[in-house]
Amino acid sequence: xxxxxxxxxxxxxxxxxxxALLSLGLNLIFGVIDVVWICYAEVVMAAMYAVFWLYTFYxxxxxxxxxxxxxxxxxxxxxxxxxVIEPILGSAPINQLLxxxxxxxxxxxxxxxxxxxxxxxxxxxxxxLELGGIFISFSRLIAFGIALVGxxxxxxxxxRTYLGTAxxxxxxxxxxxxxxxxxxxxxxxLTSAIGSGLAGLAACLLVxxxxxxPFIGLTFGPITFMVCVLGGLGNMIGGFIAAFIIxxxxxxxxxxxxxxxxxxxxxxxFIVLIxxxxxxxxxx
Amino acid sequence: MTILLNLERVSxxxxxxxxxxxxxxxxxxxxxxxxxxxxxxxKTTLLRVISGLLPPRSGRIDFDGESLAxxxxxxxxxxxxxxxxxxxxxxxxxxxxxxxxxxxYLPAARKAFAERAAWVYELFPQLQxxxxxxAGTLSGGEQxxxxxxxxxxxxxxxxxxxxxxxxxxxxxxxxxxxLVRRIRAEGFTVLLVEQNVRQVLDVVDxxxxxxxGRVKLAGTATALKQNPFVQxxxxxx
Amino acid sequence: MRGGRDTRLLLYLPLAAAAAAPFFxxxxxxxxxxxxxxxxLVYTAWALMGRFRLTSLGHGAFxxxxxxxxxxxxxxxxxxxxxxxxxxMALAIALALIVGYPSSRQKxxxxxxxxxxxxxxxxxxxxxxAMRDVTGGSLGMTPHTVGHSWYALQLPxxxxxxxxxxxAWLAGLVAWRYVERGMIRLALESIAEDEDAxxxxxxxxxxxxxxxxxxxxxxxxxxxxxxxxxxxYLSPDAMSGVGISLQIVFAAIAGGxxxxxxxxxxxxxxxxxTEGLRVLFGTHFVGAANTIYGALLVIFIIFMPRGIVGLxxxxxxxxxxxxxxxxxxxxx
Numbered sequence: 001x002x003x004x005x006x007x008x009x010x011x012x013x014x015x016x017x018x019x020a021l022l023s024l025g026l027n028l029i030f031g032v033i034d035v036v037w038i039c040y041a042e043v044v045m046a047a048m049y050a051v052f053w054l055y056t057f058y059x060x061x062x063x064x065x066x067x068x069x070x071x072x073x074x075x076x077x078x079x080x081x082x083x084v085i086e087p088i089l090g091s092a093p094i095n096q097l098l099x100x101x102x103x104x105x106x107x108x109x110x111x112x113x114x115x116x117x118x119x120x121x122x123x124x125x126x127x128x129l130e131l132g133g134i135f136i137s138f139s140r141l142i143a144f145g146i147a148l149v150g151x152x153x154x155x156x157x158x159x160r161t162y163l164g165t166a167x168x169x170x171x172x173x174x175x176x177x178x179x180x181x182x183x184x185x186x187x188x189x190l191t192s193a194i195g196s197g198l199a200g201l202a203a204c205l206l207v208x209x210x211x212x213x214p215f216i217g218l219t220f221g222p223i224t225f226m227v228c229v230l231g232g233l234g235n236m237i238g239g240f241i242a243a244f245i246i247x248x249x250x251x252x253x254x255x256x257x258x259x260x261x262x263x264x265x266x267x268x269x270f271i272v273l274i275x276x277x278x279x280x281x282x283x284x
Numbered sequence: 285m286t287i288l289l290n291l292e293r294v295s296x297x298x299x300x301x302x303x304x305x306x307x308x309x310x311x312x313x314x315x316x317x318x319x320x321x322x323x324x325x326x327k328t329t330l331l332r333v334i335s336g337l338l339p340p341r342s343g344r345i346d347f348d349g350e351s352l353a354x355x356x357x358x359x360x361x362x363x364x365x366x367x368x369x370x371x372x373x374x375x376x377x378x379x380x381x382x383x384x385x386x387x388x389y390l391p392a393a394r395k396a397f398a399e400r401a402a403w404v405y406e407l408f409p410q411l412q413x414x415x416x417x418x419a420g421t422l423s424g425g426e427q428x429x430x431x432x433x434x435x436x437x438x439x440x441x442x443x444x445x446x447x448x449x450x451x452x453x454x455x456x457x458x459x460x461x462x463l464v465r466r467i468r469a470e471g472f473t474v475l476l477v478e479q480n481v482r483q484v485l486d487v488v489d490x491x492x493x494x495x496x497g498r499v500k501l502a503g504t505a506t507a508l509k510q511n512p513f514v515q516x517x518x519x520x521x
Numbered sequence: 522m523r524g525g526r527d528t529r530l531l532l533y534l535p536l537a538a539a540a541a542a543p544f545f546x547x548x549x550x551x552x553x554x555x556x557x558x559x560x561x562l563v564y565t566a567w568a569l570m571g572r573f574r575l576t577s578l579g580h581g582a583f584x585x586x587x588x589x590x591x592x593x594x595x596x597x598x599x600x601x602x603x604x605x606x607x608x609x610m611a612l613a614i615a616l617a618l619i620v621g622y623p624s625s626r627q628k629x630x631x632x633x634x635x636x637x638x639x640x641x642x643x644x645x646x647x648x649x650x651a652m653r654d655v656t657g658g659s660l661g662m663t664p665h666t667v668g669h670s671w672y673a674l675q676l677p678x679x680x681x682x683x684x685x686x687x688x689a690w691l692a693g694l695v696a697w698r699y700v701e702r703g704m705i706r707l708a709l710e711s712i713a714e715d716e717d718a719x720x721x722x723x724x725x726x727x728x729x730x731x732x733x734x735x736x737x738x739x740x741x742x743x744x745x746x747x748x749x750x751x752x753x754y755l756s757p758d759a760m761s762g763v764g765i766s767l768q769i770v771f772a773a774i775a776g777g778x779x780x781x782x783x784x785x786x787x788x789x790x791x792x793x794x795t796e797g798l799r800v801l802f803g804t805h806f807v808g809a810a811n812t813i814y815g816a817l818l819v820i821f822i823i824f825m826p827r828g829i830v831g832l833x834x835x836x837x838x839x840x841x842x843x844x845x846x847x848x849x850x851x852x853x
Contacts, residue, residue: 104815105811109815260650263647
């Protein structure tokens with residue numbers, strides 16, 4: 001096999017890890033609360049700025065800045081839930097989706113207001129590994145590793161803990177959870193916190209690889225939605241698999257075509273597949 | 285005997301549709317009380333109102349010295365009422381044991397989980413072997429056991445059961461009523477809703493007959509069995 | 522409806538006056554008026570679908586096709602926009618139907634419909650960027666200018682362009698009327714309520730959905746074409762993609778998508794608000810205006826999901842509507 005193609009495939013795999021992490025958070029929120037956070041990628045953007053700001057301007061150690069950014073994303077997500085979603089929990093789901101779209105605008109413009117439209121990066125250059133002629137960026141490798149750790153952590157939380165079981169249960173039958181003595185609103189708050197915390201983690205991994213600017217959410221937000229829908233909204237395992245399918249299409253497509261064409265390919269693949277199987281790849 | 289649950293002139297409905305009209309009913313400590321009636325008589329609505337899934341439009345609901353009218357479901361559970369819902373409503377993609385875990389969500393029950401689970405498995409030995417199986421893969425009768433077991437995890441003062449025999453094969457229905465007798469014998473207070481009038485009257489102390497959202501008749505099981513109206517309309521005699 | 526005609530006249534006369542006023546005002550106001558007219562058309566087109574719960578987050582796709590196709594034809598082949606625009610509309614309709622047909626067949630609704638259309642918007646955006654050799658990519662492009670020309674639909678005189686935009690806007694309202702008057706509304710409303718029930722009641726769900734999708738996407742493309750011809754500058758982010766798609770949704774909702782004039786009011790409201798905030802904050806605070814705008818959108822959706830018109834209707838209707846009688850208990 002062509003060595004550059006192999007490199008593309010490996011890079012696709014690494015990209016898939018971060019996409020998977022992003023889709024896990026979004027899927028968790030959707031599965032439990034039945035809300036699509038259109039502004040999910042903007043929460044990521046905000047957390048990327050947080051890392052950038054703390055690290056570059058205040059000179060915090062990177063790990064500390066990342067931890068703070070995760071906390072920041074969590075608080076931001078809680079605000080989104082409590083201020084925007086809670087008041088309209090009873091109205092049509094599409095209204096909730098649109099309300100988070102307003103949050104998207106808000107965060108984007110606020111970032112423009114605070115930081116301008118410049119592209120900013122941490123100025124960290126991590127080494128590039130060479131393995132038998134294949135070049136792999138170290139930052140991508142770290143991102144992939146941490147994304148997997150995050151995914152495993154979420155999996156353990158959901159399968160091994162009381163609250164995690166409750167989160168899975170509420171996604172299966174909302175009403176009966178009340179009969180178990182569960183205040184569903186508290187589970188919603190918890191879910192929003194975890195989902196946005198994952199967004200914060202993803203932000204830490206993305207800021208190592210990409211420049212941050214106010215509109216960065218628009219570049220990978222749609223891909224994240226696509227991954228979630230493809231896996232079946234709310235289906236976390238499906239989303240996990242879909243993340244790797246989509247990232248391979250983009251990576252391998254990007255090897256043969258210009259990168260936008262590769263993304264077009266991914267979106268077209270998505271549209272076609274959804275129109276054939278609206279329930280997602282793993283749906284019944 | 286003290287009155288555990290007391291409903292006074294409770295009305296409820298969905299949107300513009302009214303389902304219950306001024307229903308008054310009481311359950312005393314240690315009793316097994318039935319609510320019978322045809323499909324659409326308001327039986328399920330009655331239980332939903334008691335357990336807080338549907339707020340009443342008017343009327344009083346008192347339970348063990350507390351007013352529960354309009355309280356959210358999770359508070360009603362904490363007060364000591366467990367509800368085995370219509371169609372069992374298990375979490376199909378959780379295991380049997382995880383379903384029991386959800387039943388023991390309240391802090392007090394959570395602490396006593398191991399002990400309570402052991403007791404439920406003792407009550408329903410069949411479930412012991414299936415504890416790691418997904419609830420959605422069980423047979424109807426076994427699912428009913430899990431649903432009851434799940435509700436018993438909090439050691440409720442009052443157990444509400446909604447149509448436990450619905451959708452089950454006749455042989456299994458027999459088993460389910462045997463279960464109700466067992467739970468009775470364990471000393472639980474039960475409010476049982478059923479369409480299956482004949483069998484209910486064999487297991488309860490007293491019963492209420494609902495028709496189009498109103499209490500049409502009330503009395504001891506024996507009295508109702510001998511009531512000409514019940515015999516003609518519900519027992520087919 | 523006693524007095525219905527009188528109230529209508531009372532409503533339409535000032536509206537007609539407002540529509541005519543820009544002809545007599547300064548360039549600045551004409552500029553605002555043109556924008557309001559064009560975006561009113563686009564928002565009306567979106568609301569045609571949106572009001573029946575076909576919530577599209579991909580109307581940027583049709584806007585982009587409408588903007589780029591006539592300009593590309595003009596720049597590269599000298600084809601007049603008078604031919605280019607209908608072609609663009611046809612292409613937009615084709616695109617809408619290619620996605621709309623299977624998604625209606627498969628009953629893709631709600632979140633899924635929103636996200637599929639969002640992907641469609643993204644496809645058009647990326648295609649425009651990818652074809653950077655002819656479209657200029659994200660830097661944008663300008664139509665070859667020929668000065669004042671009706672043939673090229675290049676009208677530096679704002680009043681003339683306003684007249685064109687006004688006609689297009691009226692076309693949007695006529696489409697709304699057609700939907701409102703005909704069977705199509707009853708059919709679509711019953712679909713929005715319960716698709717399966719509508720189907721079993723003999724409504725050809727597929728046909729009705731596709732009809733409305735075609736009208737909506739075609740008119741949106743028209744709006745996109747006019748906007749490009751007016752600005753004489755096209756860029757993928759302003760004409761396509763998620764941002765503009767969401768802007769369309771919000772303005773239509775802010776105005777009120779259940780009323781014929783709602784989207785128009787939404788256009789006037791959002792454009793005047795943006796302009797007002799821009800004047801207020803100046804260019805020093807890029808983003809301040811949009812930040813407030815974003816916050817307002819959230820507030821609108823939470824507190825006024827039926828928009829400005831919905832709120833006005835509620836306030837006007839309040840004294841006249843007696844309190845809803847309690848459900849009578851049937852006699853025993």
